[in-house]
Amino acid sequence: MHKSSNRSVPVYDSLRQAIIEQALKPGVKLPEDSIGETFGVSRTIVRNALVRLDSEGLVDLRPNRGASVAEPTIEEAHDIFEMRQCLEGEVVRRLCGMDPAPVVKALDTHLAEEQECLGKSAARSIRLAGEFHILLAELTGSPILAKYVNEIVSRCSLIVARFAVAHSAECGVEEHAEIIAAIANGDGDRAATCMFSHLRGVQDRALLEPEDVRAENVADILSRYRLQMSD
Known part of the structure; x- marks a missing residue:
């Protein structure tokens, strides 16, 4: 370099x-x-x-x-969330086909950080919420998937910053726990459904009124x- x-x-x-x-x-x-x-x-x-x-x-x-x-723009925001649904659905399905022990251990460690941060630092909660999704992608072992998820999660943070009136970190932590449980059971369909529901909730909370x-x-x-x- x-x-x-x-x-x-x-x-x-x-x-x-x-x-x-x-x-x-x-x-x-x-x-x-x-x-x-x-x-x-x-x-x-x-x-x-x-x-x-x-x-x-x-x-x-x-x-x-x-x-x-x-x-x-609002049009870009909707498009980015649609692409994120596709990418992260693939992420959790891949993880459900892997040995769950090391995956769940890493995710549980991160979730504990999110839980510990609740009510203390809104900025850190926002960052940790995004990093949970980046970690999911990294755990697949696919550099390409990790790269695209990293970029799209970052862009979603911008969308939330521009359009959301409020950010509920507590909702995110509960939904992350549901995703981990589905991965622990190796249930790809359940994991994908949980991810879809989670991202739809993030999208619904985000696309409100710009500050x-x-x-x-x-x-x-x-x-x-x-x-x-x-x-």
Whole structure:
């Protein structure tokens, strides 16, 4: 990896986490100079991170207009959720054909983190909820499936940030437990049904009314994430 690409990783990681945890809302401008000052890096390094996020659909990077957190349309939102249904239905069916012991152990460990976080940190609950689905895909052993699920889960976080009035982490934890139980029993049909119901619930809770984008200081937000990444 090129040196400048290496240096852009902390910027990329912090921006991505801030977007997924909804600290940086859809539509928020991402000025290269301010971000560069926050991380002590050049604008070229910041741009490398923004280009990567743009390729993942998390940032809109336009010539002569700068970068901003992506703003999915309602039509894109419905399409993304439909594609997610297809991908994650395949994920749980594959897992049900595997040895359940190591799969369930990994999922139970993650679920315990989600349960422990309830009522304490909304941002962390949102991130852990998405990471549960990414973990499911990773456990299939398919890098391709893991890559696409990772990207589509991240884009769904943007949809929730833009359109949802409220996010119920408790509902998500209960539904995740049902999915794990179906996988433990090797019941592909049940697992797929649970996943469909779960994602439909996420979609129904997400596609409500858009909130106004609040004016926030991007540098202050990213300073917190930079410190988190360095811990």
